[in-house]
Amino acid sequence: MQISARNQFEGVVKEVKEGVVTAEVVLELPGGVEIVAVVTIDSARRLGLAPGKPAIAVVKATDVMLGVPE
Amino acid sequence: MQISARNQFEGVVKEVKEGVVTAEVVLELPGGVEIVAVVTIDSARRLGLAPGKPAIAVVKATDVMLGVPE
Amino acid sequence: MQISARNQFEGVVKEVKEGVVTAEVVLELPGGVEIVAVVTIDSARRLGLAPGKPAIAVVKATDVMLGVPE
Amino acid sequence: MQISARNQFEGVVKEVKEGVVTAEVVLELPGGVEIVAVVTIDSARRLGLAPGKPAIAVVKATDVMLGVPE
Amino acid sequence: MQISARNQFEGVVKEVKEGVVTAEVVLELPGGVEIVAVVTIDSARRLGLAPGKPAIAVVKATDVMLGVPE
Amino acid sequence: MQISARNQFEGVVKEVKEGVVTAEVVLELPGGVEIVAVVTIDSARRLGLAPGKPAIAVVKATDVMLGVPE
DSSP, X not given: OEEOOSEEXXXXXXXXXXXXXXXXXXEEOTTSOEEEEXXXXXXXXXXXXXXXXXXXXXXXXXXXXXXXXX | OEEOOSEXXXXXEEEEEEOSSEEEEEEEOGGGOEEEEXXXXXXXXXXXXXXXXXXXXXXXXXXXXXXXXX | XXXXXXXXXXXXXXXXXXXXXXXXXXXXXXXXXXXXXXXXXXXXXXXXXXXXXXXXXXXXXXGOEEEEOO | OEEOOSEEEEEEEEEEEEOSXXXXXXXXXGGGOEEEEEEEHHHHHXXXXXXXXXXXXXXXXXXXXXXXXX | OEEOOSEEEEEEEEXXXXXXXXXXXXEEOGGGOEEEEEXXXXXXXXXXXXXXOEEEEEEOGGGOEEEEOO | OEEOOSEEEEEXXXXXXXXXXXXXXXXXXXXXOEEEEEEEHHHXXXXXXXXXXXXXXXXXXXXXXXXXXX
């Protein structure tokens, strides 16, 4: 599927921390930048997310805020 | 303010496209990666967002989805 | 790409209404149910969304609220 | 309360899985389609969500993404 | 409908600014605090939102971030 | 950082309930109104959120829905 979300960043799974309902997944992007996602455990397992596995972080443009230094 | 959102990426505003209620802002991150945000026009103006200005993209971890290549 | 979002509903685009920054897209699902999405115009055009075209509505589980009759 | 969210789907609770903070609730819509929500446990309990109980899934239009087959 | 969203604030509509797809609605809460919502124009009209009309702002707990003074 | 999110409410942390991945934080605003946030545990700890500590609830305008009495 090609998806409407404007922001898609390819990386590699660095860490998966499982709770009861949700899992926190840390993705390492090129250049060492990290992006953190909270998804359901079922999603994390269905996608086979595990350290070392390639994955893509997807963020809808309306979910991005902007800040400026004070 | 220091904010809870886990994902914060520093960059430079590349483009601002204004609608009536919302504005689309493209931020260029180090390495040439772009991130797109849709914020209200009032926010864009209050922060003085304009091409060349430094800004930070902020994304809550629960708003990040993950994908894997099919 | 296979995506983590738990809710994926296949349908057909019924209507696209374009603003300056965002577009409202109505999808008709099997059984006549409709689902409405607001995406950026650039996304709508990049995906070629137009009446009659098949498309999939994708919703992250953390973005679904629940209600009960009062 | 009548709510602004454009997408409201009536169904029946099929399953509730409780974590410590959040609960995952699966709703079965007419035609057998399922929709999954992650809400706080307090919300799930306050609404009395339990298998067999009628409920409505509510999704804001800005939280719906669209995809097309690749 | 009684809804799962934990945060519900009653106020009075102060201002409605209509774009093509979305509308920005400012609600004044007791004590003079304001809360701003961006909803689709169709939603704003369907609910009859107009200055002086009572309304309730609804926010899902997963959409609230927290900050602390630096 | 000064952030684009239109809605920022200053209060005091009343309660923190920790799960495995996420934490639920209740903030008490002036006038006794409460607002509930679900953030990752790492965020809650990094910000040092604990009962009695001042904090700010931040909500993006596109994440606010509106309702009217039925």
